[in-house]
Amino acid sequence: MQRHLISAADLTRDDAVLILDTAEEMSRVADRPIKKLPTLRGRTVVNLFFEDSTRTRISFEAAEKRLSADVINFSAKGSSVSKGESLKDTAQTLEAMGVDAVVIRHGASGAPYRLANSGWIDAAVINAGDGTHQHPTQALLDAFTLRRRLVGRDAGLGQDLSGKRITIVGDVLHSRVARSNVDLLHTLGAEVTLVAPPTLVPVGVESWPCAVSYDLDSTLPKCDAVMMLRVQRERMNAAFFPTEREYSRRYGLDGDRMARLPEHAIVMHPGPMVRGMEITAEVADSGRCTAVEQVANGVSIRMAVLYLLLGGNEPAVTHSRTEEK
Amino acid sequence: MSKILIRGAKVLGGEPQDVLIDGETIAEVGTDLSAEGAEVVEAAGKVLLPGLVDLHTHLREPGREDSETVLTGTRAAASGGYTAVFAMANTFPVADTAGVVEQVWRLGREHGYCDVRPIGAVTVGLEGKKLAELGAMHESAAGVTVFSDDGKCVDDAVIMRRALEYVKAFDGVVAQHAQEPRLTEGAQMNEGVVSAELGLGGWPAVAEESIIARDVLLAEHVGSRVHICHLSTAGSVEIVRWAKSRGIRVTAEVTPHHLLLTDELVRTYNPVYKVNPPLRTERDVMALREALADGTIDIVATDHAPHPHEDKDCEWAAAAMGMVGLETALSVVQETMVDTGLLDWAGVADRMSVKPARIGQATGHGRPVSAGEPANLTLVDTAYRGPVDPARFASRSRNTPYEGRELPGRVTHTWLRGKATLVDGKLT
Amino acid sequence: MDTHDTPVHPQASDARPVLEGPDIARVLTRIAHEIVERAKGADDVVLLGIPTRGVFLARRLAAKLAQITDREIPVGSLDITMYRDDLRMHPPRALARTEIPGDGIDGKLVVLVDDVLFSGRTIRAALDALNDIGRPRAVQLAVLVDRGHRELPIRADYVGKNLPTSLRETVKVQLAEEDGRDTVLLGAKPAAQ
Numbered sequence: 001m002q003r004h005l006i007s008a009a010d011l012t013r014d015d016a017v018l019i020l021d022t023a024e025e026m027s028r029v030a031d032r033p034i035k036k037l038p039t040l041r042g043r044t045v046v047n048l049f050f051e052d053s054t055r056t057r058i059s060f061e062a063a064e065k066r067l068s069a070d071v072i073n074f075s076a077k078g079s080s081v082s083k084g085e086s087l088k089d090t091a092q093t094l095e096a097m098g099v100d101a102v103v104i105r106h107g108a109s110g111a112p113y114r115l116a117n118s119g120w121i122d123a124a125v126i127n128a129g130d131g132t133h134q135h136p137t138q139a140l141l142d143a144f145t146l147r148r149r150l151v152g153r154d155a156g157l158g159q160d161l162s163g164k165r166i167t168i169v170g171d172v173l174h175s176r177v178a179r180s181n182v183d184l185l186h187t188l189g190a191e192v193t194l195v196a197p198p199t200l201v202p203v204g205v206e207s208w209p210c211a212v213s214y215d216l217d218s219t220l221p222k223c224d225a226v227m228m229l230r231v232q233r234e235r236m237n238a239a240f241f242p243t244e245r246e247y248s249r250r251y252g253l254d255g256d257r258m259a260r261l262p263e264h265a266i267v268m269h270p271g272p273m274v275r276g277m278e279i280t281a282e283v284a285d286s287g288r289c290t291a292v293e294q295v296a297n298g299v300s301i302r303m304a305v306l307y308l309l310l311g312g313n314e315p316a317v318t319h320s321r322t323e324e325k
Numbered sequence: 326m327s328k329i330l331i332r333g334a335k336v337l338g339g340e341p342q343d344v345l346i347d348g349e350t351i352a353e354v355g356t357d358l359s360a361e362g363a364e365v366v367e368a369a370g371k372v373l374l375p376g377l378v379d380l381h382t383h384l385r386e387p388g389r390e391d392s393e394t395v396l397t398g399t400r401a402a403a404s405g406g407y408t409a410v411f412a413m414a415n416t417f418p419v420a421d422t423a424g425v426v427e428q429v430w431r432l433g434r435e436h437g438y439c440d441v442r443p444i445g446a447v448t449v450g451l452e453g454k455k456l457a458e459l460g461a462m463h464e465s466a467a468g469v470t471v472f473s474d475d476g477k478c479v480d481d482a483v484i485m486r487r488a489l490e491y492v493k494a495f496d497g498v499v500a501q502h503a504q505e506p507r508l509t510e511g512a513q514m515n516e517g518v519v520s521a522e523l524g525l526g527g528w529p530a531v532a533e534e535s536i537i538a539r540d541v542l543l544a545e546h547v548g549s550r551v552h553i554c555h556l557s558t559a560g561s562v563e564i565v566r567w568a569k570s571r572g573i574r575v576t577a578e579v580t581p582h583h584l585l586l587t588d589e590l591v592r593t594y595n596p597v598y599k600v601n602p603p604l605r606t607e608r609d610v611m612a613l614r615e616a617l618a619d620g621t622i623d624i625v626a627t628d629h630a631p632h633p634h635e636d637k638d639c640e641w642a643a644a645a646m647g648m649v650g651l652e653t654a655l656s657v658v659q660e661t662m663v664d665t666g667l668l669d670w671a672g673v674a675d676r677m678s679v680k681p682a683r684i685g686q687a688t689g690h691g692r693p694v695s696a697g698e699p700a701n702l703t704l705v706d707t708a709y710r711g712p713v714d715p716a717r718f719a720s721r722s723r724n725t726p727y728e729g730r731e732l733p734g735r736v737t738h739t740w741l742r743g744k745a746t747l748v749d750g751k752l753t
Numbered sequence: 754m755d756t757h758d759t760p761v762h763p764q765a766s767d768a769r770p771v772l773e774g775p776d777i778a779r780v781l782t783r784i785a786h787e788i789v790e791r792a793k794g795a796d797d798v799v800l801l802g803i804p805t806r807g808v809f810l811a812r813r814l815a816a817k818l819a820q821i822t823d824r825e826i827p828v829g830s831l832d833i834t835m836y837r838d839d840l841r842m843h844p845p846r847a848l849a850r851t852e853i854p855g856d857g858i859d860g861k862l863v864v865l866v867d868d869v870l871f872s873g874r875t876i877r878a879a880l881d882a883l884n885d886i887g888r889p890r891a892v893q894l895a896v897l898v899d900r901g902h903r904e905l906p907i908r909a910d911y912v913g914k915n916l917p918t919s920l921r922e923t924v925k926v927q928l929a930e931e932d933g934r935d936t937v938l939l940g941a942k943p944a945a946q
Contacts, residue, residue: 009522018847025832025848034885039835067835086639108642109513109524110594117593118638131642133524179524203529204521307835311845 003315004116004125005305008136009183013160016188020144021157022304023297029066030299039311040069043100048090049128050076050106055271056128059295060103060137063302069310072099087111088120095121101310102126109133109176124309132174138270139180141301142227143188145294149266150224162189167219169195169251170229170278171240173202177270178229182210193219197251199240200231216251220260227268228253228278244277254280258288266290328352329743330360334368334704336694338670344373346700349742353696366738368704374674376408376701376739378681378690379651380471380500380578381554381626384410384441387428388417393631393721395432398651399439401629401720403746405651406703406736407439409682409690410629414446415476421446421457423465430467438746442687445469447488447499451477456487463495470686473500475554476601478536480506485540489549498576498684500552501540503561504602508532513642515588515603523591525641528603530558537561541568541575550574552684555628557583557602559612566621576684578626579613581657582648586610586726596637596644597726600630617676618667624681627654631722649720653713655705656732663707664733670707689742704738711735719752768925768940772914777897777928777935780913781810784895785817787911792862795821797890799858800828803867803879804849809930810897811866827854831865831886836878851882858887864911868926870896873907898937900924 005011011019029035045064049057057073064071074094091102101124104112109131116125129135147156150164166185172178172194185192192210194201205212213219220226231251233244241247248254253267261267267283269291275281283289309315329346336342336354343358344351379402385393393401395412402410412429414420420429426443433441445462449455451474462469472492479485479501488499509532514520516527537553541564544551553565556577568575582600587607590598598604616622630647637644658677662668668676682691692698710733715723739747746753772780789795795818802811808830815828832849865879876894883892895911900918918924918939925938 022848025850028851032886036885037835038881039840086635087643088638106640108640110642111640113594114640118595131524176524179522202521203516203527204518207518207521307848308845311835311840312843313841314844 003309004112005136005309006113006116006125006127007134007183008139008180008187011136011184011187013187013189016140016143016184017158017160019140019301019304019308020147022308023140023144023300024153024157026303026307027297027300029303030296036066036068038068039307040064040067042070043310044070044072044098045101045103045306045310046072046074046094046099047128048074048094048102048104050104050111051129053105053129055295056105059298060128060302062299063306066299067303067306069306072097087115088118091115091121095123099123101306103128105129107131124315126305126309129176131176133176133179135176135180136184137298137302137305138177139184140305141294141298142181142268142270143184144297144301145268145290146190146225146266148297149290150264160188161185164190164225165193165223166190167193167195167223167226168229169216169226169253171200171231171235172196172205172229173200174232174235175229181227182208186210193223195219195251197241197247200235216257217260220257221262223261223265225266225268226253226261227270229270230272230274231278233274233277248277252278252280253283255282258283258286261288268294271295328363329366329740329745330358330363331366331368331373331702331704332360334371334373335670336373337674338372341369344694344702346740346743349700351694351696351698351700354694366704370706370708371737372670372705372707373694374406374670374703374705375678375691375694376703376741377406377655377677378685378687379407379410379627379629379654380624380681380685381475381580382410382412382629382651383415383631383647384412384429385416385631386432387425391721392633395429395441396436396438397719397721398629398631399433399436399441400752401649401651401718402439403739403741403752404719404736405653406655406705406739407651408701408703408739408741409440409442409687410651411442411444411471411685413475414444414473415451419446419450420444421449421451423458423461423467426462426467426469427465437741437744438752439741440687440690442471442685443467443469444471444473444475444500447472447474447479448484453477453479453481453484456484456491459488459491459497460495463497470495470497471500471552471684472497473502473554475500475502478502478504478506480536482539482543486543486547489544489551490547493549496686498550498552500554501536502554503533503536503540503556505532505535508535512603513599514591515605517588517606519588519591523594525591530560530605530609533558533602534560534564537564541565541573544575545571545573550576553577555580555583555602555626556613556622557605557609559609562612562616562621566616569621576623576680577621578624579617579622580628581625581650581654581661582726583613584610584617584625584661585657590726594641596639596641597648597724597728599641599644599646600648601646614661614665614667617662618672623676624684625654625658625677626681627651629720631720632724633722637724647724649718649722649725652718652720653725653727653732655736656734657727659707659734660732700740700743702738702740703736706735706737707733709733709735768938770936771916771939772898772937774935777913777937780897781813782817784911784913785814785821788814788818788864788895789821791910795826797861798826799854799861799863799889800826801831801853801863801865802828803865803875804830804832805931806926806928807867809928810868814866814895827856829854831879831882833875833878833882836881838874838878853886858883858889860888860890862891862893863889864893864895866895868897869924870894870899870909870912871902871924873903873905876907877905897926898924
């Protein structure tokens with residue numbers, strides 16, 4: 001049975017719904033005077049971050065601490081890793097200290113998969129974002145946010161996202177958030193449309209379970225949620241698009257475009273937002289934008305994942321694809 | 326040197342015959358030859374081929390002796406049935422002077438497992454800017470005839486044109502590593518369905534094909550011959566086929582791994598499958614097999630690329646590119662070409678010995694198995710089938726993609742000019 | 754709910770009912786009266802059922818208390834999964850709902866409600882969970898069935914039926930809300946599986 005969470009594509013529909021339902025309960029802990037559960041007492045989780053990401057690291061750390069796990073933060077910068085120590089050596093050093101789970105963020109696609117499947121360590125591995133590959137807890141928290149807003153907090157329990165139409169806009173090519181979301185939203189029954197300039201859509205996208213469009217305006221009236229991806233300004237220099245202005249004119253979300261969304265539709269952003277690029281301040285600060293909610297939901301989702309992978313004598317999540325053999 | 330009688334071998338896969346070696350040459354080929362005064366090698370059921378010739382080997386010496394040396398690399402070659410290998414120039418220092426190529430050539434001679442023919446760099450330091458002293462390398466004791474910046478593409482069209490022209494003076498050949506550098510910045514694997522899913526930087530087929538297209542046109546324009554290293558895509562096959570139909574003097578090689586493996590394997594993120602050019606799709610594999618069978622692709626070359634364990638025991642992006650291949654090449658060719666009915670053993674001899682020797686002008690290699698010829702031979706137990714065990718490799722490195730995979734065929738004997746380098750699967 | 758202590762559901766055929774629907778209704782009415790009596794009017798009572806069946810029992814008790822006192826009695830649920838002492842012995846369970854009534858539990862008389870009292874470990878976990886939620890004036894425990902075999906120094910304040918059992922027996926409570934009918938079944942554990 002799988003003990004790791006490497007890719008959103010590995011989750012079955014039932015696994016994903018179980019995680020969302022569990023997160024719904026976990027979210028109530030945040031409303032209590034003592035925001036802590038004893039569940040992971042005596043378990044040690046290391047946050048192994050080879051890439052700067054304060055937001056994700058803090059979110060995992062909050063989740064781990066709320067479940068009473070012992071937390072070790074390891075940032076590769078300024079450590080022996082920058083002096084040439086390998087991922088393998090680093091992981092084995094940490095495991096020698098008695099680590100039960102490794103939350104890994106790495107700039108190289110596949111690094112968490114390698115860590116989980118190379119026999120280097122025994123600990124459970126949770127992918128906190130690898131290169132341009134996957135970021136499964138982000139997809140889960142997005143799905144959680146979508147279910148709460150589009151189905152309902154209580155009405156959503158046990159439910160998936162069947163029939164919901166989600167549009168993901170922006171730099172799909174370089175986005176692990178887009179990959180994870182396409183996989184998970186499809187598993188949950190949603191219809192996903194990717195919108196991007198053709199330069200920012202990967203060759204091979206035709207095998208993904210989603211539609212692709214180059215035109216934002218025509219998709220907006222037909223969607224229940226639009227998810228804006230961050231577009232880094234540097235991409236302009238590699239000729240992915242001519243200018244920032246042209247990008248935001250064609251693919252940015254401003255007030256006019258937001259007005260074309262159905263009334264109930266929400267605007268999502270995984271953060272950090274580049275205001276004025278993919279999203280205007282007007283949209284970002286509007287009540288329809290769930291960016292802040294997503295951050296809060298991230299803690300609940302990560303608590304749920306940690307509980308379901310580490311809370312018992314074996315994991316509750318039954319996905320199967322990632323492990324070799 | 327004494328006499329050796331190879332009894333009952335299927336020469337080039339044909340009817341059983343006896344082959345008598347006397348000294349450095351084949352004395353007689355026939356039936357019921359007298360064993361008098363000769364050491365007898367019973368070869369019933371086995372296939373006898375001319376010693377294999379590899380036009381594309383990385384021996385790593387000088388500079389990276391932790392991954393391979395001329396000694397360990399030539400022992401690996403003998404184990405795999407090779408009697409001559411062409412050593413690529415991307416050593417440290419680069420083989421871009423007469424001094425370095427002579428050193429490599431001399432080491433090969435001293436060890437005596439396999440003839441080593443150094444390949445000279447096209448440009449100084451493989452930097453693609455300034456032609457290396459191609460003439461000096463040719464005139465050196467190593468007698469270099471093949472030039473390549475392999476590992477890097479000679480991407481500057483003017484430098485490539487000049488190199489193609491310049492080596493005509495001594496009938497040399499430029500072997501191009503076709504990889505458009507701008508299109509492959511940050512590239513990690515074949516660009517397509519799998520790379521899109523895995524989030525690994527895409528290495529488009531067009532980055533290879535555009536360079537091949539340019540170079541065959543350049544070769545035509547200046548009337549030179551050009552050799553294409555490790556051709557890996559169906560599109561490249563089409564371009565070479567078109568060039569040959571126009572009479573352009575182009576030759577091309579394919580590696581064993583590109584005949585067998587696809588980019589689906591990269592889903593494991595296991596860097597043993599990381600190689601340059603990258604593993605492609607099933608469609609490409611099938612096109613390469615067909616092209617090797619019909620002669621569009623002239624030869625099989627291993628691109629034997631040893632790397633130390635730590636360079637592969639890591640995350641994909643950090644891993645080195647390349648696979649060892651000398652000791653598994655013939656098995657992979659049997660699996661993909663012979664056992665599939667695409668090529669007979671005479672065809673294998675042609676693609677793995679005769680043609681590579683001719684392209685590289687390796688005198689005395691790739692000759693017919695007949696009286697008076699140099700006794701460069703390899704004997705293969707084609708009925709064998711078993712798992713690949715890297716622990717048994719003679720190479721210093723173990724970075725094989727075939728560990729544990731069942732493959733057919735096993736080289737049991739190799740003779741270099743009458744001297745056995747491999748006997749019953751054991752190096753002498 | 755000590756389900757893990759009685760993991761095997763007896764077959765209907767070899768299980769014997771010890772309480773039927775009318776019995777259950779009667780003992781709940783009695784418990785409601787006892788609560789009113791001991792809490793001197795139940796002014797500050799909050800009922801917290803332990804999922805799954807404790808929640809239904811708590812709701813039924815609340816309805817009866819409302820009849821007696823003519824006031825709405827706050828009722829909620831308290832999931833103790835995350836506080837169990839045997840988490841490491843099983844795969845993680847799906848969580849049930851914890852629902853604390855609006856005014857909270859600080860200074861209140863919390864009555865925990867469960868179906869079967871057995872080892873006492875569930876109640877120990879419930880007390881820990883309560884501790885993280887607030888500070889009640891007092892905590893009491895109401896159970897439908899007390900089958901004995903305590904492993905911790907815990908006792909119930911209100912008991913529907915004391916049911917002496919052997920460890921080889923199983924007790925299964927069925928309630929209309931979950932199981933379609935009201936009954937308490939006593940059965941024999943099958944031999945080793």
